[in-house]
Amino acid sequence: MTNPDGAPALSAKNICKSFGDKKILRGISVDVAKGEHIAIIGPSGSGKSTFIRCLNLLEMPDNGTLRLDGQQVLDAELKTPTRSVRSLRKRVGMVFQSFNLFSTHTALENVSLAQRLALGRTRDESSTRSEELLKRVGLKDHMDKRPGQLSGGQQQRVAIARTLAMDPEVILFDEPTSAIDPEMRVEVLKVMTELAEGGMTMMMVTHEIEFAKQAADRVMFLADGEVMEMGPSGQILTDPENERIRRFVNALSGVI
Amino acid sequence: MLDPAYILEGLWITIQIWFGALIVSTVLAIPVAMLRRTKNPGARFLGALWAWIARGIPPIAWLIIIFFGLSLGIISAVPVLAAIVGLGIVNSAYLGDSIRAGLDSVPDGQREGAASVALNRWDTLFRVVLPQAVPVMLASAAAYSITLLKNTAIASIIGANELVFYAYNAVQVGADPLLSFFTIGLVYLAFTVPVGIIARWLDTRVRRGTVKVAH
């Protein structure tokens, strides 16, 4: 499904979302180029999580459009049917803050389940692929363990493998390291860095400033449901012009 | 059609069996719960054995054994009495657990606290322990009383002329079975639903209370 005119991998226009009377997103737009990595930062309550969940339609936007590789996949006003919701999700991966592994399945089954059920791969194909991916994230010896037997860092790597198994065009990360003990974060960040270097298109909500500096091409700063600033990560994270962003970044980097 | 006057008559017998069995089970359950809370292993075994036998045998089997199998004088001769005794035995096992759970729910600190201000055993039990334990007991005892009420229907099988007995006989002489039995069912619901609501209400209150104590 290559696109000759080099359309963005993911394009979101004017995404709006309210919960009851509360407006969480006030029209957010972004174009993510193929192979680009965008970090989304911002104070809590700014709508980062809601925005990234809208991109996978875990929250249905009230308004706005989504395009994947130039193809329109959602026009919120037209109420797209479920079938296309599922086909969108096959193409957009999601990694959650609390991993959300299927607790009744082993690591291997977690990775292979959707390959069989959603992509229609055979049992053999999916297991081979899953083993390969689990090796790649460094979990060769933990394939038959259940989520309860794994550390947070290990669970998150299984979750990343689960997403990779779908061969997504874009992967969304929703604070992937916030629920993990600090010493275990490194291994997850390492896997994410490798993914980024491999050319995967990624959008990540994160509080890891150092990681974002290295891995992200652009940074999107959200406040009160709007994009306050968007630009190259070096500029925004090292020397932000906006005073509010400066204070936020300094606080996260531990600079007083 | 069922005659309302007969329904009321049947209901009156049903209520007699229900309350009678409640009284019998309370009288039996208190010593059973006491036995199971002592430190003496023999006594605890006896208590557990009673509970095991009382609820391991289906209520209907209890009634048949008491009414047809044993010769307990008047008890084995009058169906209502046999039902009261049989259902009382079964419910005593459950009620014994309610009592035990209620007493267990009072933290040891409460008894120690009472001892530290020199309350005697009697005052400790009635002024400190029971006021906290009784709501817990009542919540599950109320729920068990619903099972007991439903089990009173079994008394019809040994000929106690309660609600189901009346409906069964009416059907035998030509009343519409679907309508008759359903109507009688609604009479039971008129009791089980409100008691169930009370039990759930007590249960939530007790739970909220426990949480407060725990923190």
Added chain:
Amino acid sequence: MQFVLDTLVELIPGLWVSIQMAAVAIAVGIPLGFGAGLALNSPSKALRWITITLVEIFRGFPALLTLYLVYFGLTNIVTLGRFTAVMIAFGVTTAAYTAEIFRASIASVPKGQIEAAQSVALSRGQITSRIILPHVLNIAVPPIIGIAIITFQGTALAYAIGARELLGTAYSIGMIQFRVLEPLLLAALLYLLVTSLMAWLEILAERRVARLTGTNGNRVRARRRNRVGRQLRRDDRALGLAEARITP
């Protein structure tokens, strides 16, 4: 002594009928109960209310009455054998008792797991069968065994419509032999035996759940609670107490 042995041998076919009755009632009741549990978690208010009404009716009716309702009531429409009537009546009763257990277990599936399943493009049916069902089966087995015990004991009520199950067999042996008490006591002993066996299975299942879900810290407390309150909790569940709470 010979009489006791002979009676025992004669009781075995009756016991077998009781076990079969309980098995089919449970086989009918569990899928129905799971369906009701799903319906009780449904976003549709109408569906929830219809289900609540049905569950409350069959939980509030004495099982004997439901049996009469089916056996005598449905004969106007179709002729039912005793076994079929027992299957329908106790199947429905079992479903009503298990509905709450299933509702609570389904509601306890972490929302994140459903979202994760959605994010990898599983369909609703796949999410129900591959994510929700295994979770429910894991945690709901012990209380379901508790209900199965109630169902097994309930099959003795089939005696009232003249079925030749354990109690009915014991009674008729007594009538023929003019010795009523011994066969009845032997039948009671067999009920006690099967019930105890099931209760033991329930304990094993509970340990398994504790192993699968429990953390070490909770285990000691859980075991103590189990000892005191297993029976209590079992009946609480059947009655809709404890975690079983219908909130429309």
